[in-house]
Amino acid sequence: MNLENTKAQMRKGILEYCILALLSDKEAYASELIQTLKEARLLVVEGTIYPLLTRLKNDGLLNYRWEESTGGPPRKYYMITPLGKDFLKELAKTWVQLTQSVQKVTQTNQ
Amino acid sequence: MNLENTKAQMRKGILEYCILALLSDKEAYASELIQTLKEARLLVVEGTIYPLLTRLKNDGLLNYRWEESTGGPPRKYYMITPLGKDFLKELAKTWVQLTQSVQKVTQTNQ
DNA sequence: AAAAAGTACTATGCAATACATGGTACTGTT
DNA sequence: AACAGTACCATGTATTGCATAGTACTTTTT
Numbered sequence A, B: 001m002n003l004e005n006t007k008a009q010m011r012k013g014i015l016e017y018c019i020l021a022l023l024s025d026k027e028a029y030a031s032e033l034i035q036t037l038k039e040a041r042l043l044v045v046e047g048t049i050y051p052l053l054t055r056l057k058n059d060g061l062l063n064y065r066w067e068e069s070t071g072g073p074p075r076k077y078y079m080i081t082p083l084g085k086d087f088l089k090e091l092a093k094t095w096v097q098l099t100q101s102v103q104k105v106t107q108t109n110q
Numbered sequence C: 001a002a003a004a005a006g007t008a009c010t011a012t013g014c015a016a017t018a019c020a021t022g023g024t025a026c027t028g029t030t
Numbered sequence D: 001a002a003c004a005g006t007a008c009c010a011t012g013t014a015t016t017g018c019a020t021a022g023t024a025c026t027t028t029t030t
Helices: A003-011 A016-026 A028-040 A048-059 A082-106 B003-011 B014-024 B029-039 B046-058 B080-105
Strands: A062-069 A075-080 B062-067 B076-081
Touching: A003 A016, A003 B080, A016 A028, A016 A048, A016 A075, A016 A082, A016 B080, A028 A048, A028 A075, A028 B076, A048 A062, A048 A075, A062 B029, A075 A082, A082 B003, A082 B014, A082 B080, B003 B014, B003 B046, B014 B046, B014 B076, B014 B080, B029 B046, B029 B062, B029 B076, B046 B062, B046 B076
Parallel strands: none
Antiparallel strands: A062 A075, B062 B076
8 A cells, every 4th residue: 555556546537537627728739737736736648648549539529730939849739528528517516526435424523 | 647547656666655554553454444534535455555565564564463354254453562652753744745745746736 | 861859640559447247045924 | 033125345347538550542752
């Protein structure tokens, strides 16, 4: 049992929600998302985010377009789809309910 | 991509926290924990909780004692250890930080 | 001009975990 | 004796975060 591992487990399933939320605000490419999440102390790495974006795109929650970069290779800018917005709404509800449940269960002690 | 699946993913890693929190309040056996979590709308099933309790026990965060039941087979009452309490404190911190991060990332939209 | 460094995307494999499923064992009721 | 209810346990599967390694393009350094 290791704390870092448990932290990683807690992050599971939340990334989808965070990424959809960020992209519902404005489109972005992968490295940009990593940077934003890092600033919010949500550590994410390339090996996590690229497969996740591909998954979300394959499921019709995201789309992307290529854009040339001033330096470096072209970027894939991801944007949320209407289906993605619907899904985001559900995830937001789920998240609120989950935090309430955890609150309820953990409040008795300390 | 399926909402129920994503909900399950969100629950991941939170169960450990919830169970330690419940057991820090008072000892309990598996079916009792399932019932309590159910009442908090945190759905858990046997196949999830038994391996989890065993894992926490093997890692020294929990202990148990057998107790005869008035009806049915004897029960394993689990209780938290000092190490478990330390771990719980860390998990509580982690959870607070995580919810803050999610808040930060998801607040811009809607 | 060639080499190095930086940026961005992609592919593969592993480990951890929630859950489905099926099974064992004990008690009390019919 | 058969059945239902309670409680615990074992095995296999799917999903997912992450480590690792690799490709491709551009700019800077030598």
